[in-house]
Amino acid sequence: MASGERPRPSSITDLPLDILVLVVPYLDVRSFLALCSSCKAFYQDSIRLDPVYWSYVTRSTFRVPNQPVVQHNGALWQKLYRRLQTQSRVFTWGAAGQGRLGHSIFIRNALGPGQMDLTNIPGIIADLQCGGWSTTILTSKGSLHTAGVLNGETELVTRQTGNSGPQRLRFPVRVPYSSWSISYEEPTISIRQFSAGRSHILGLSDSGRIWSWYSAEKPALHVKFLDVDLTEASSQQSSPANQPLFGRVKKVVAGWSRSSAYVYGIGIVVWDIVSRRPGENEADTVLVMQTAEMPRTGYQRPKGAAKESEEQRALGAEVGVVLNYIILEHFVVFVTDIGRVFCGKFGDHNQVPEVIELQALRNESDTPTDVQGSFRRFAVFKNREVITANQDYLEACWRVRHEVHANNADIPGLQKIPALQKGDVISVAFGDYHFLALHSNGRITSYGKELRHCGALGLSGRYLRGFNRVFGDRQLVPHAYTHGREVWFQREKFLWLEFLESGGTDPDEAAERWHWVESGPSVAGEVSEWIEQEARDWDRNLDIKDDDGLGAHFALSVSAAGWHSGALVLVNQELEDKGARYVWTDQSYPRLRLSDGREMPGTVPFHEWKYGRPEWRLDINVDEI
Known part of the structure; x- marks a missing residue:
């Protein structure tokens, strides 16, 4: 610096990026956007689309569950934040018994998704999960609402069919709240994470309290343990940021026939489903006398100057920290931060004597590993692959x-189902006989079969979607596992499919082709793939302007259980209305040149493949899926 020159004033833009990203979480969205617009240095994508900020503000504002696979996609999280404020809708499909779908009126095509009646439910829908006979949603206000019954073996639907939308799950009368608006601000009952099992629901409040519902008609029970000390945040501090983690509950998982929670410093704790005894209608708390702690699941990596014992170091090297876990019918399965997958089998009183590593699923890379599943099936996410078992x-x-x-x-x-190996699958949801995959572009694809044509796959239609009849049930043909079969939410697509299935513009001319498709799974598989390609990019095909690229329908989450399914979908109503154009009324029933060299009969010109005829993987054993 030359003599007499004044030093240049320090600027916040002089701070390194790793310091700036520590500052921005303290800004609300309006302040953050204003900061980014203040100068070019802050408008760069590394700051403006910071994934840590946008995932945090989206999840904290709307209580949306974290998606580890897309955790580092800041642009996507920003788009989701903008659209969640006005566009979240819930769609359900499948078996409609016990009112589990929450439809006040059955949709025209009973096998396709229908929008759940959310009248009088305040707040934005943040999450949904299916139980054996129910569908439960979580709002951004922290309240839970259930359609159907929690236990279809013991409960009956007492509400009128015309009012079959979800009802709010209640808390005991002695819990301190007097109105919904006040209850949202009470951290002991504002639910931040929940899990739906086959016949019960677990909820975890902002303060870290565990609640359990065994009936939609009865208030929750506050769950405490005799042998495990749980700690909650104080009423002034619902976040654990400045409080010790030991004894805090990270998450709850409701299994097929048992309950569980991950407790910091202790690990996975499992107990039987709780309920009130006869004559205990006023009970608001249950003390669980017997719990089972899963071995080798309580390890936490030391912070700062904290030291570990030899035993702890060995546990950290051999097992690691539990990142996620699932409770199946007879097994617990969990993944850790060193890329390993373990399982343990339940014995008497939920005890697991030991856990073993599933060595074929070990992940040696630094990509995220996750596990998802329910009842008898699960999926492990490993190196951009999805492995099911x-x-x-x-x-x-x-x-x-x-x-x-x-x-x-x-x-x-x-x-390794081919359609799931594209590196874009976010989550997989399993029912009894079917499962669905959520993709990062907002698509949902279906797999498996439907018992008694219940509609659990959400595909509607018949052979033109790739169905094959098996003893009165509907099963997808092997062709459907190369690229998947997409669940549609546009009404226009169902009308188009219905039109083609009736023979198109000339049913007589199409009659022989129609019989070819219905005569065997091979032809149905190829034609259904052509239908899939034609329906892809529906909005773009109509030259509709899409400002954020998410389309008219963007699925945010998907769930399945038993014989039904559901999804949380962002609906851009303006785009959907623009897409309602009957531009297909002059189309004929598909006529293709098949992969085996045959030409489908007819007089209309052959239909071409929009994205080329795929090389199908037909070695998939659909009976094992």
Whole structure:
């Protein structure tokens, strides 16, 4: 600096990026956007689209669950924040018994998705989950609402069919709140995360309190343990940021027939489903006398100068910190921060004597590993792959655990469905016989079968969607597993499909082709793939301007259980209205040149493939899916 010159004033733009990203979480969205617009230095994508900020503000504002696979996509989180404020809708489909779909009026096509009646439910829908006979939603206000009944084996629907929308799950009368608006500000009952099991629901409040519902008609029970000390945040501080984590509940998971929670410093804790005893209608708390703690699940990495014992270091190197877990019918499965997957089999009183590593699922890279599943099936996300399996695989691994030089890496039973290996699958939801995948572009694809044509796959239609009849049930043909079959939410698509299935513009001319499609799964598989391609990019095909690129319908989450399914979908009503154009009324029933060289009969010109005829993987054993 030359003599006499004044030093240049320090600017916030001089701070390194790693310091700036520590500052921005303290800004609300309006302040953050104003900061980014103040100068070019702050308008760069690394700051303006910071994924840490946008995922945090979206999840904290709307209580949206984290999606580890897209955790680093700041642009997507920003778009979701903008659209969640006005566009979240809930769609359900499948078996409609017990009012579980929440439809006040059945939609025209009973096998396709229908919008749930959310009248008089305040707040924005943040999450949904399906139970055995119910569909439950969480609002941004922290309240839970259920359509159907929690236990279809013991409960009846007492509400009128015309008022079959979701009802709010209640708390005991002695819980301190007098109105909905006040209850939203009470951290002991504002639910931040929940889990729907087959016949019960667990909720975790902002303060860290566990609530359990065994009936939609009865208030929740506050769950406490005799042998496990749980800690809650004080009424002044619902966030654990400045409080010790030990004893705090991270998440709850409701399984097929048991309950569980992950407790910091203790690990996965499992207990039986709780309910009130006869004569205890006024009880607001239940003390669980017997719990089971899953071995080797309580490890936490030390912070700062904290030291570890040799035993702790060994546990951290061999197992690691539990990132996520699921409770299946007979097994617990969990993934850790060192890319390993473990399972343990439940015994008497939910006890798990030991856990074993599923060696074939070990992840040696630094990409996120996740596990999702329910009842008897699960999926592991590993290196942009989605690997599916069921309890038979776990049983086979469990049987050889004590053999000399035990190694379960070569045990068969793991599947890699081609349509799930594109690197864009965010989550997979399993029902009893079907499952659905949510993709990062907002699409949902379906797999498996529907018992008694219940509509759980949400595909509507018949052979033109790739169905094959199996003893009165509907099962997808092998062709459908190469690219998947997409769940549609546009009414226009269903009308178009209905028109084609009736023969198109000339049913007589199409009659022979129609019989070809219905005569065997091979032709149905190829024609259904052509239908899939034609329906893809529906909005773009109509030259509709889409400002944020998310389309008229963008699925945010998907769930399945039993014989039904549901999804949280962002609906851009303006785009949907513009897409309601009957531009297909002059189309004929598809006529293709098949992959085996045959030409479908007829007099109309052959239909071309929009994205080219795929190379199908037909070695998928659909009976094992």
